[in-house]
Amino acid sequence: MKRLMGLLASVILMARTVTAQKFKWAQVPAAVKAAFAKHFPGVTAKWEKEDANYEAVFHQNGKEMSALFDANSKLSETEVAIPIAALPAAVHQYIQKNHPGKKIKEASDITITLADGIVH
Template identity: 40%
Template sequence: MKTVKNELLFVLLFSIASIVQAQKVNDADVPQAVKTTFKSKCPQAASAKWEKEDGNYEAHYSMGKMEMTCVINPAGVYVQSETAINASELPKPAADYLQKKMPGQKVTEAAKITDAAGKVTYEAEVKNTDYTFDGKGNFLKQEADND
């Protein structure tokens, strides 16, 4: 009986975890307020692929060779933008921190994040863990990557 309970608990937790991750959203299901904010904040974007994560809408689009994401809450309030960058573009203190903490490991994804107030942070993914740094490259936090 205990084994069955453990199995059911595992299935329940796995189901919840998969729901929490980003979910694709059809363009027709994106609120008009979100679309309006996206067009005003990112007028250069011809089209976007939409996802919903943590209650916010994420518009993924390309600008030339740059991969961009614009995050907007359901009321149409701009939250932040993310620009994919090469690991070599991380601030030196961030790169040094990662090299010291995980020698020989490669950064699989990196991004420059600018919030609504203009505050810049950087994020780097190494071995399914996201490391966040301030605008100068000082370590802030780490958390498991759920994507």
Template identity: 45%
Template sequence: MKMYLFSAALLGLTVMSCSAQDLKKSDVPEQVQTACAKKFPESGHAKISWEKEKGNYEANWGGRSGEDNSAQFTPSGVFIEIVKAIPVNQLPAGVAQYVQANEHGAKIKEAGLVTDAKGVVTYEAEIKGKDLIFDQTGKFIKVD
């Protein structure tokens, strides 16, 4: 039993280390902070929380949860994408149809409008701890 608990705890730590890590502002490269402030001037008037995810830096600000906007940058400060939180009912109709058919009608917990560096817009729907990505018509693209 003790070995099982130790293994479960170790697995939990391993999973945690693969997910996002909260950072202090002082741990975020200056070029990333500058790029964020330049690209999103409104972020300078808000409290930004920082995370490191998949080797990139993510700035979160705005709204009640402090995560209405999530912008990702490379370590050198190159903009990757921004996700703006939206109400679930603003997702394209095809998203709900896909979830009903392929995710056994699971509840969509959060939704986002994603715009990448090239201006391509997609939608994100969080279901069961994973993000499903859809195009503008609601066609499923991938799990992120």
């Protein structure tokens, strides 16, 4: 059930990327750059500013990914693109029932890091 809720949340969270602003590497705080390098060594990213957060968009191990860091350089979320076919049948059924005629255009597996642990 947690996984299903996480996947549904990923569909909803996709809408927020519309509000992201492109950012240049030089504009990213040094502490955020260091945190990114620690979590994803040797990876190059494109950066976006999302409210008060910094989002790195990159490819790793052949997968499209993103990582969200807060202003204190804490990793708060990672997102990995997944095939739409990988979504559980319940997600497809929910969309068909509640949003007839609409199609899922992309899907992601989102991991949110909370103060007391990690939630998928």
